Amino acid sequence: MTAEKIYIFKRFERFWHWTQAALIIFMMLTGFEIHGVYKLFGFGKAVSLHTIAAWSLITLWVFAIFWHFTTGEWKQYIPTLEKVDAMLKYYLTGIFTDAPHPFRLTTLKKHNPLQRLAYLGVKLLINPLIWASGLLYLYYGSWGDLGLSGLSLPWIAMIHTGAAFLMLIFFIVHVYLTTTGHTPLAHIKAMITGWEEPD
């Protein structure tokens, strides 16, 4: 373990990440209530909060997309299959035997190949699915005016729910993998301070 630290998460990125995390957790909480899984706020309140959180997240994402393109950070998510097998092998065996981490992060490559794939999946699959289905859900009453009267509400609802499950699964695995740094809290600390100590 080296002592050298790298500044990899800039201030906006950290703000974006944690705000997004809070909003997504809150939207899962209210969303699954709307879905009828439990009763917490009450249906009406849950819908109201879910909708407000959705608009907040969309606003946040407008800024985030702008940031990604103006800073070139979008390149961090270009997928690669290089070392994916090594990463998988590491998580399946190496991690238990203290084998060296197969990936060394730099400011230009701050995500390991599995992260790249996973985050790209979130950005290009889960988010668009949730957003598109969610906005259509929200504007159900205007489908006729928008020329979308052929849509089916049960299908839109199913896509929205399905994408929410994908987000939940991502969330579980993502939270767990934050504990796989050289100490269990190392990655989380990095996400808060911006400074990562490479393994």
Next chain:
Amino acid sequence: MKKQHTHWHAATLFVGWLVSFGVIVISGTASAITNASTADHSKFKELQQTFKTGPDVTKACLKCHTEAAKQIQKTTHWTWEYRNPANGQLLGKKHLINNFCISEMSNEAFCNACHIGYGWKDDTFDFTKQENVDCLVCHDTTGVYKKAPGMAGHPAYKPIENPPGSGKFIQPVDLKKVAQGVGKTSRDTCGACHFYGGGGDGVKHGDLDSSLSAPDKKLDVHMDATGSDFACATCHMTTGHQVPGSRYAPTAMDKGGARMRGKADTRNPTTCVACHGNAPHPVKTAQLNNHGSLLNDHTSKLACQTCHIPSFARGGVPTKVSWDWSTSGKLTPEGKPFVKKDDKGHVIYDSRKGDFVLSENVVPGYTWFNGTVKYTLLTDKIEMIDGVIHINSFAGSPDDGKSMIWPVKVFRGSQPYDPVNQTLVVPHTTGSDDTAYWKNFNWEKAIATGMATAHAPFSGKIAFAKTVMYWPIAHMIAPKEEALSCQQCHSANGRLKDIKGVYMPGRDASKLLDMAGWTIALLALIGVLIHGSLRFINSNKKG
């Protein structure tokens, strides 16, 4: 101390003055409105006379209101007959059978106390005679005009003992006073019949009873006697005596938006939409939760009444929810009919009628409804659905583009039918002849007379069948704060749990997707927990 006291005193006086001034202003405005008519009927020579009978009054009315009787004679209020254009059925009280008092046929003198005419006691009644129209029953403002059952629509002209031998007398009506006091129709005049349908206060409709005579805002936001104070005719906006908004052909869906005054519009003016439009919930631009527009999205599937009438019979008057004729006819050991009352004094058994179930604050049933109601008429063969005869059924489906989800009163009963001919039957219940059921308690005789009067075949055999009837609910609109909350429908066992054809979040979900989603999420959780445990054990081994 004394000074302070004086201040308080002055303040109290001032507030008192304000309040009384306010009351005077308010009542001044109110009376100005009620007295807005340009005619004082007590000053009319035609009405300054002693009237012997109702028709005499009508003749006087017609001297000025030359077209009034002709207009009335075209209405369902007069003919008690309505041809449903949707399915050709001949409806109206003259023809229908229900599961309350069953039928008007052969009981005209009794039931037709609620006919807006004088003298309909049997089929010899002259529907063309103009003086047979009763102007007073709708236009009375004195509150003293009464038509008692048994007098074929006439008020009492001399003291009449009712019931005969009871020592109780119906006093004659001062026709001159009533005639000189005529005015616009009111909740009380319409209510004189429509509140008491089915044989008593609130019995039939459930959303119409005497509590609407002077309701508060909680009971009905529009009719609120100290607020908007709508008369029936405010919504049932009548021109030329043609009252719109009949339940025989209701407007189940109105996409036409709010009506504009002055603009020719042949639509039913009685609907909620006719004033409130199709997007009645205010949409504010800075409303991040999209609340108004989310509520408006419901208007494509839900009648306004569904959310805005959370329950009916809310004014303290119970409505009948079931009526079992099959238990009628029990007599005391002395052979006399009797009644049983519940602890609130409401009749729950009557030898003449059978057992009743009464209920207040009734939660409606809900159904898809496109405005077409099909009745089982006397000429129809009965059809049992799960052992129940549907006296009427509401047509509608989620896919016909004409239906909305409506609240209904579901009224159940048990009543006689002809098991040989497979038809409903008309019993002759009222009157003092020796076939009237309420006098003789003999179904065979009563039904033979009833069916003969109705010119319908009767096998002589009688059985009892369970029946059900549906009534649209459209009155007793609660203040918006008391409209249904979201989760009253958006939950697994909510009010609309049996409504098909709509996807409702909170009620509906794809079971397969849910199972897959939760299973994979759980497996992911178990997977990471095992992975974490193995890491923990390993690091401990080494540590």
